[in-house]
Amino acid sequence: MLINDSAKLAIAALSSQRMRSFLTALGIAVGIASVVLLTSIGEGIHKFVLSEFTQFGTNLIAVSPGKTTTAGMSGAIISNVRPLSIDDALALGRSPKILGVVPFVQGNAPVEFGKRSRRTYVFGVGFQVPNVWQMKVAIGRFLPDDDPRTARAFAVLGSTVKDELFGSLNPLGRRIRIGGERYRVIGVMESKGQMLGFDLDDAVYIPTDRALGMFDRESLMEIDLLYAAGSSLDEIVKRVKALLIDRHGAEDFTITTQEQMLDVLGSVLNILTLAVSALGGISLLVGGVGILTIMTISVNERRAEIGLLRAIGAGRGQILSIFIGEAVVLASIGGLAGLMIGGGGAWLLGAFVPALPTHTPWLYVVLAEFLAALIGLLAGVLPAHRAANLDPIEALRAE
Amino acid sequence: MIHLTDIERKFLVGDETVRALNNVNITVHQGEYVAIMGPSGSGKSTLLNIIGLLDRPNKGVYSLSDLDTTELTDDQQASVRRHKIGFVFQFFHLVPRLTSAENVELPMILAGVDPAERKSRVQAALSSLGLSNRTKHRPDQLSGGQRQRVAIARATIMQPDIILADEPTGNLDRTSGIEVIQILEDLHTKGITLIMVTHDPDLGKRASRRVQLVDGKISRDTGDS
Numbered sequence: 001m002l003i004n005d006s007a008k009l010a011i012a013a014l015s016s017q018r019m020r021s022f023l024t025a026l027g028i029a030v031g032i033a034s035v036v037l038l039t040s041i042g043e044g045i046h047k048f049v050l051s052e053f054t055q056f057g058t059n060l061i062a063v064s065p066g067k068t069t070t071a072g073m074s075g076a077i078i079s080n081v082r083p084l085s086i087d088d089a090l091a092l093g094r095s096p097k098i099l100g101v102v103p104f105v106q107g108n109a110p111v112e113f114g115k116r117s118r119r120t121y122v123f124g125v126g127f128q129v130p131n132v133w134q135m136k137v138a139i140g141r142f143l144p145d146d147d148p149r150t151a152r153a154f155a156v157l158g159s160t161v162k163d164e165l166f167g168s169l170n171p172l173g174r175r176i177r178i179g180g181e182r183y184r185v186i187g188v189m190e191s192k193g194q195m196l197g198f199d200l201d202d203a204v205y206i207p208t209d210r211a212l213g214m215f216d217r218e219s220l221m222e223i224d225l226l227y228a229a230g231s232s233l234d235e236i237v238k239r240v241k242a243l244l245i246d247r248h249g250a251e252d253f254t255i256t257t258q259e260q261m262l263d264v265l266g267s268v269l270n271i272l273t274l275a276v277s278a279l280g281g282i283s284l285l286v287g288g289v290g291i292l293t294i295m296t297i298s299v300n301e302r303r304a305e306i307g308l309l310r311a312i313g314a315g316r317g318q319i320l321s322i323f324i325g326e327a328v329v330l331a332s333i334g335g336l337a338g339l340m341i342g343g344g345g346a347w348l349l350g351a352f353v354p355a356l357p358t359h360t361p362w363l364y365v366v367l368a369e370f371l372a373a374l375i376g377l378l379a380g381v382l383p384a385h386r387a388a389n390l391d392p393i394e395a396l397r398a399e
Numbered sequence: 400m401i402h403l404t405d406i407e408r409k410f411l412v413g414d415e416t417v418r419a420l421n422n423v424n425i426t427v428h429q430g431e432y433v434a435i436m437g438p439s440g441s442g443k444s445t446l447l448n449i450i451g452l453l454d455r456p457n458k459g460v461y462s463l464s465d466l467d468t469t470e471l472t473d474d475q476q477a478s479v480r481r482h483k484i485g486f487v488f489q490f491f492h493l494v495p496r497l498t499s500a501e502n503v504e505l506p507m508i509l510a511g512v513d514p515a516e517r518k519s520r521v522q523a524a525l526s527s528l529g530l531s532n533r534t535k536h537r538p539d540q541l542s543g544g545q546r547q548r549v550a551i552a553r554a555t556i557m558q559p560d561i562i563l564a565d566e567p568t569g570n571l572d573r574t575s576g577i578e579v580i581q582i583l584e585d586l587h588t589k590g591i592t593l594i595m596v597t598h599d600p601d602l603g604k605r606a607s608r609r610v611q612l613v614d615g616k617i618s619r620d621t622g623d624s
């Protein structure tokens with residue numbers, strides 16, 4: 001029997017029972033649609049979160065004070081921990097393969113211009129922020145390469161702060177007060193938008209040691225390092241660690257690489273996607289049971305036909321493939337419909353609810369269709385086996 | 400060509416065994432026209448099914464064209480049915496959702512005949528039986544006689560050596576019954592071996608050989624040579 005003919009026979013049989021076939025295929029369609037839709041949402045969130053986290057670049061190493069052990073944060077509360085200093089940052093910045101360094105502190109302070117005032121984040125940073133964090137300056141320039149210990153009182157504004165304080169006014173060269181101290185605006189950053197609900201533009205950037213003074217802190221919260229792409233991360237981490245241990249006398253700091261973070265994040269997100277698509281898989285299972293039921297009924301109803309087919313020369317194998325073929329065609333049609341519903345739904349969702357990102361990978365689409373066909377196959381095997389093993393005489397008498 | 404020796408077929412009904420065929424010996428040569436007759440339950444259909452390889456005897460030897468059929472696998476038997484044997488049933492057994500043409504095409508589909516060749520063979524078969532304007536009709540749109548003619552077209556489309564007909568006129572009125580018998584007899588004159596089960600003595604008389612079954616045994620055989 002030719003494969004073409006099997007498909008035609010299957011379609012003829014299925015279309016002779018339109019309502020029944022439609023409902024059965026619908027079961028699979030709903031299953032596939034929910035798998036595709038939920039996977040799309042899961043993948044969309046995955047991609048979205050990863051892109052949020054990589055927007056500051058991927059070749060990043062963060063050094064923070066205190067040592068995180070498996071027992072939890074222990075070093076951070078021990079008083080003999082030597083805090084991270086600007087000198088530590090400068091030393092790290094000079095080591096090979098390190099392209100940039102940002103000594104970082106953060107706090108909250110009111111920013112005033114004339115009568116306008118806004119409480120916002122204040123980031124104490126170095127001049128290499130545009131490089132290390134991959135941020136662009138919209139107008140003016142970023143903080144200059146001053147001696148970090150005697151840096152001038154310059155400030156760069158995030159775009160939200162600029163809008164709030166200056167509106168359409170040109171802020172360059174203006175004097176503002178940050179936490180009561182006087183600063184001169186020398187630049188405005190390009191908008192970075194939101195990240196996980198944070199307005200990244202609601203911030204001002206000032207030199208690190210001025211921020212330390214403003215917040216009355218002794219030490220840095222973090223040192224961010226940008227390393228050269230293509231160099232061995234392990235070696236760089238080893239060197240950074242050795243250098244700091246040398247300066248501090250002990251390992252009282254924690255090194256986190258962006259790569260580690262992305263790995264952990266990626267696997268968490270993968271589990272999320274998997275869990276969510278498994279949820280869709282349950283409805284797919286129900287669809288499969290629907291096919292099993294309908295095929296069993298169909299075999300029972302068509303016993304006379306099976307007997308006849310045997311009489312005109314069909315072997316057991318052919319009967320088997322005829323009924324499995326029907327189940328597979330039924331499931332595949334349902335699967336295709338489900339792909340369209342699920343893919344279309346994901347697209348609509350992405351279009352109308354931009355906050356909920358969706359992404360439908362083609363590989364998943366193909367896999368889902370194969371899955372549908374496989375479910376048809378599995379659901380078809382049992383009834384088809386029954387059909388093939390019917391005694392032709394008995395089958396012929398069934399009318 | 401058909402050679403049955405000591406054939407026995409038993410059925411287990413509850414805990415009682417029914418001997419549908421009991422020590423049946425018969426030889427049918429190529430091109431014969433045999434009517435199998437006998438009272439209801441005498442084993443006529445069972446005999447026909449065994450000859451048609453739809454059923455296996457519990458005992459005895461059945462050789463078809465010098466081939467011991469009891470040694471054939473299920474698939475080999477299916478292949479013999481496909482190429483050598485055509486069945487015609489009392490209840491026509493057309494697939495209700497398929498058109499006349501598709502029903503006739505079915506054995507060729509199972510045999511994997513080339514689609515282009517199938518179409519022309521179906522047309523030829525149906526028009527030779529006066530059904531050229533009924534090719535797209537489904538069985539429920541045909542009269543009984545027309546249905547049986549479609550069934551005969553299907554039984555002969557693979558050009559078998561043997562036609563086995565189990566009361567082919569049992570569900571037809573007199574006129575269409577005679578029509579169907581004439582078609583079958585035409586096939587016989589072209590060389591096909593025709594074995595027909597019938598209750599009707601008049602039809603039985605038309606055959607060149609009559610075999611009478613009683614209680615699973617051959618009680619009379621006019622042509623056994």
Ligand SMILES: Nc1ncnc2c1ncn2[C@@H]1O[C@H](COP(=O)(O)OP(=O)(O)OP(=O)(O)O)[C@@H](O)[C@H]1O
Nearest residue numbers: 410411412417419438439440441442443444445446
């Ligand atoms: N599948 C079966 N299971 C049990 N008994 C059967 C089966 N098939 C046939 N028989 C029995 O075998 C005997 C012969 O049956 P068969 O159908 O061959 O008779 P028949 O001569 O064709 O009768 P009819 O003229 O009524 O068609 C009957 O007693 C019947 O009950």
Ligand SMILES: [Mg+2]
Nearest residue numbers: 443444445565
């Ligand atoms: Mg009978």
